[in-house]
Amino acid sequence: MRFLRGLNILRIMTGIMLGFLSRIAFEQLRGSTRLTVGTHMDNIKSLDCPKCPIDDHCTLCEPTHVKNPTENIPSAYKPKGMYEVTRWLQFDEHYVYDIINEEPKIPLVGHWLEEVRAVTHVAMDYINANRMLGQSWSLVKLHDGYLRRDALRGTEYILDVVVQPASHNFSYFINERMFRVNLVHPLKSMGEAEEVRVQRHVEGRLKIIVPAKITSPGIVASIDNFVKSKPKPQVHLVLVLFLGSNKKEISGYKNKLQELETKIKSYQKVNIQIYPVEGLYSYFKGVRYGIKKATISTDVVLLATIEAAFTEQLYHHCQANAIPKKRVYFPIAFGQFNPDIIKKGMPPGKPKDVNKRDHNKFTGYWMHDTFDFVCANQADMVGILNNLSSLGRRMGSTTEALGTKIYDAFLRSDIEVICAVEPGLYRTYGMTCSKGELTDKSYQHCMRTKAMSLGSKPALGILYINEVLQKKN
Structure with missing residues (x-):
């Protein structure tokens, strides 16, 4: 009897386990239904x-x-074939x-x-x-x-x-x-589209505001790059140069300002203005000063850095995309690698003397994580800057701090934001990172950007292999 009772208990337990496993299998099968x-x-x-x-x-x-x-x-x-x-x-x-x-x-x-x-x-x-x-x-x-x-x-x-x-x-x-x-x-058909905008031509002036230190080595290169872009008469470059707070240094920079003015006058068909400012460098103050002195409410404003180089394509995109009270444009620059590393790190079989402004993986990269450049109507930009100032936010000396805040402010507004890569905008190699002038966060961002600008992964790998082989020999 005890044996039969034990056998019955075993059968019951086996039945329970089979039922349990069957339920799991059923749930898995049922859960795979699409x-x-x-x-x-x-x-x-x-x-x-x-x-x-x-x-x-x-x-x-x-x-x-x-x-x-x-x-x-x-x-x-x-598709008409395998390649389509x-x-x-x-x-x-x-x-x-x-x-x-x-x-x-x-x-x-x-x-x-x-x-x-x-x-x-x-x-x-x-x-x-x-x-x-x-x-x-x-x-x-x-x-x-x-x-x-x-x-x-x-x-x-x-x-x-x-x-x-x-x-x-x-x-x-x-x-x-x-x-x-x-x-x-x-995609919406033309009949169902909410708005169809036909823009025959772009009117109005474009003012490029570039704050910088008077000691910056990139001022002359910035002027030369602007002249090479062959801008139309309605495109102006506005340089806001900070002279510092030391009286002796300020008086010593007068000769350099005169040299720059003489250089600018030699370009008769190009509009370039220089506005010297006494005091320590601040990108936020430089932007506001340049907008106040050199623009009117109907102008399109392009905020840029001293390392930037432009082409005519950028000017057209800025004027076409910056629509008053409707749209603002954040162009993403193509960051150029170190020219020496580009030349020395080219793979075997490829020419060493390449066009540094060609968009490929050996010459540079798209700087998606930076908002150093913005094109907007002057009145829209002034409104955003006034709001940022009234909120009492601390504006650092770098474009990284201000650019991100401007981008966030436009996103929260009723103005459409277009952020796209811009083939006509380059950030030339040679940025500097001064730890004494930057916050810890801005300094880390600057050093990370500088490291990414050294060269492409293939080029750096080739240089490393060549260095290892030279040490062995």
Whole structure:
């Protein structure tokens, strides 16, 4: 009898374990179900869908019974050959996978993170609006997804999201599901566009404000670079030069100011003004002084640094993108590498004497993490600077401190912000970092930027290998 009782207990325990494992397998199988949501949320909400006995599917409320708004979306571009295929980017919660910035994957941060978050939120709205699922769902995580930019159709997304019921009894078995959602963000047709702006030509003056120390070695180079860009008469360069606070030093700089004035007069068809200022260097004070002395409310203002070099393309983009009370433009400069390292670090087989202003991985990089340059209408810029001053914020002597604050202030305003790489804007090599004049944070940022400006990874690697070989020999 004891043996039979033990056998029965063993059978009962075995049955419980089998039931437990079967339940887990069922949940895993059920959780792998994918749903393609292709209906419009407003159309789904308008359905009078009956209550069906099945929780996850209702034959009386099929998506095919709803008029699909994607009928008005153009078809995707059909490649004519293998070299015209539009690739899909793959992403998950942590990375975007493709060759981006010479890397096979990049962290999901910045604009990538914001876009994926927004699209995932929209996907959850569509899932919860689809009444054939029978209940509301909450997001557990984004499993992964795909993204494609199509020139004819717009932006397409394929998302695999893991969800669970919005209300559950916190039991051991949480009913997680995976749904696949296809979304299309279509391009608007001309008839549906909210605004079509035709800009035939650009009027008004462009004033480039460049604060600097009188002792800066880049003043002459800045003037020469401006002259080489062949600016039109309505484009002016305004140099605000700080002379310091020592009376003897100020009097000693008069000769240098006269030399600069003489040099400027030799360029008859170029508009360059110099405004000397007594006192210690402050980028914030220099910008405000230059705007006050050299501009009017209808001008377009370009804030720049002494290391900048321009082309005519930048002037056009500044004047076209800076629209009063509507739009401001933050051009991203192409930071040039050390010219000596560019020459010595070129790979075998490539010419050493390359064009330093060519945009490639050996000559420089896009400075995405800096906001040293901004194009805006003068009145808009004055309003932002006055707000920053009235808030009592400490303005450092570097453009990094002020540029970031101006960028944040415009983002919080009602003015549209365009931030894009600018092929007509260069930051020449040779920036200096003075620890005594900068805060710890600004000094670290300056040193990091200076290190990145040394050279490309291939060039630095070649120099290192050559140095190792020379030591062995």
